[in-house]
Amino acid sequence: MVYVVGHKNPDTDSICSAIAYAELKKKLGVDAKPARLGDVNPETAFVLEKFGFEVPELIEDGEGKKLILVDHSDKAQSVDNIDKAEIVEIIDHHKIGDITTPNPIFFLAMPVGCTATVVKLLYDYYNVEIPKEIAGLLLSAILSDTVIFKSATTTDKDIKAAEELARIAGIADINTFGVQLKSKLSDVEKLTAEE
Amino acid sequence: MVYVVGHKNPDTDSICSAIAYAELKKKLGVDAKPARLGDVNPETAFVLEKFGFEVPELIEDGEGKKLILVDHSDKAQSVDNIDKAEIVEIIDHHKIGDITTPNPIFFLAMPVGCTATVVKLLYDYYNVEIPKEIAGLLLSAILSDTVIFKSATTTDKDIKAAEELARIAGIADINTFGVQLKSKLSDVEKLTAEE
Numbered sequence: 001m002v003y004v005v006g007h008k009n010p011d012t013d014s015i016c017s018a019i020a021y022a023e024l025k026k027k028l029g030v031d032a033k034p035a036r037l038g039d040v041n042p043e044t045a046f047v048l049e050k051f052g053f054e055v056p057e058l059i060e061d062g063e064g065k066k067l068i069l070v071d072h073s074d075k076a077q078s079v080d081n082i083d084k085a086e087i088v089e090i091i092d093h094h095k096i097g098d099i100t101t102p103n104p105i106f107f108l109a110m111p112v113g114c115t116a117t118v119v120k121l122l123y124d125y126y127n128v129e130i131p132k133e134i135a136g137l138l139l140s141a142i143l144s145d146t147v148i149f150k151s152a153t154t155t156d157k158d159i160k161a162a163e164e165l166a167r168i169a170g171i172a173d174i175n176t177f178g179v180q181l182k183s184k185l186s187d188v189e190k191l192t193a194e195e
Numbered sequence: 196m197v198y199v200v201g202h203k204n205p206d207t208d209s210i211c212s213a214i215a216y217a218e219l220k221k222k223l224g225v226d227a228k229p230a231r232l233g234d235v236n237p238e239t240a241f242v243l244e245k246f247g248f249e250v251p252e253l254i255e256d257g258e259g260k261k262l263i264l265v266d267h268s269d270k271a272q273s274v275d276n277i278d279k280a281e282i283v284e285i286i287d288h289h290k291i292g293d294i295t296t297p298n299p300i301f302f303l304a305m306p307v308g309c310t311a312t313v314v315k316l317l318y319d320y321y322n323v324e325i326p327k328e329i330a331g332l333l334l335s336a337i338l339s340d341t342v343i344f345k346s347a348t349t350t351d352k353d354i355k356a357a358e359e360l361a362r363i364a365g366i367a368d369i370n371t372f373g374v375q376l377k378s379k380l381s382d383v384e385k386l387t388a389e390e
């Protein structure tokens with residue numbers, strides 16, 4: 001069994017891309033399971049509930065585990081004892097980090113706004129239909145990472161992927177959904193500030 | 196302008212994948228040029244002559260250059276002053292090396308027998324027709340790296356790619372061509388040993 005896991009202090013992309021890529025691997029015949037390295041934030045909790053997913057399993061030690069890393073390629077951001085884990089794949093959209101491997105693996109990093117965009121392209125590459133609820137997760141991750149396409153990291157690929165995912169997920173107004181999504185974090189930040 | 200360059204002490208894969216990937220980038224609108232980090236071996240020289248290619252430009256210092264790395268992701272194998280180069284892409288089939296970047300880039304490594312197999316898949320992904328002579332180069336690299344499909348690193352993807360490339364290149368008997376190719380290195384080794 002292989003865990004698909006994002007970075008520490010997980011954001012919506014790290015959680016949703018892990019779930020969506022684990023689902024793709026399963027459809028490709030790999031015994032894969034999403035995991036997380038910490039508490040999910042209120043935005044991510046909203047997304048998981050909306051699309052009907054459980055919070056992924058928490059893992060705290062990489063020793064002896066088979067891992068697919070998403071949304072990071074830096075040791076410091078990864079699970080403790082990453083050097084004692086077997087990294088079998090990396091899917092990312094950040095600068096290339098310091099993780100090395102003793103064997104050849106599949107490593108795909110793209111200069112786009114979100115790992116979910118890369119995961120969407122991989123579903124397309126393998127010709128695997130994206131389930132409606134998975135499309136909702138991936139769309140949420142893109143809207144979160146790109147701040148509804150306003151971040152400097154946003155690319156045409158992110159926008160195109162989001163539009164296709166919204167269609168699959170049955171979300172008619174991307175912007176309204178994006179604003180609703182992003183408000184979940186700011187609500188909490190406001191609450192915390194007021195307390 | 197960006198140089199596409201393989202590793203030091205270049206083998207047939209490092210030279211041929213650099214030429215073929217530079218050609219793909221040019222067809223995608225990027226001003227790319229193949230380069231090399233050392234003398235080509237007799238096997239590679241045979242391949243370049245057979246398919247009508249010049250020996251790529253020698254580069255000896257990475258400082259200030261824009262580079263696409265093929266067939267390696269390790270600093271020690273790369274051009275001198277790699278830390279002062281701008282690495283814009285990496286295409287490889289080895290274990291993940293120690294190269295990091297300050298910005299997101301396209302990094303594609305696959306656990307297959309040859310970088311040329313990855314380059315072939317990228318032509319297909321971008322829907323770019325592979326020119327006959329480029330197909331000859333890529334086929335040669337696969338036969339070289341996989342020792343005519345006998346190396347432990349050989350995968351189904353390498354064999355499938357080689358078969359398609361042989362068809363495009365008009366090479367009817369892959370095995371005979373592979374033996375001819377591999378004999379170029381052993382001839383020289385024999386000569387050198389006898390001298």
Ligand SMILES: [Mn+2]
Nearest residue numbers: 011013014071
């Ligand atoms: Mn993230």
Ligand SMILES: [Mn+2]
Nearest residue numbers: 013071114115
């Ligand atoms: Mn991300």
Ligand SMILES: [Mn+2]
Nearest residue numbers: 206208209266
């Ligand atoms: Mn090589």
Ligand SMILES: [Mn+2]
Nearest residue numbers: 208266309310
């Ligand atoms: Mn190689």
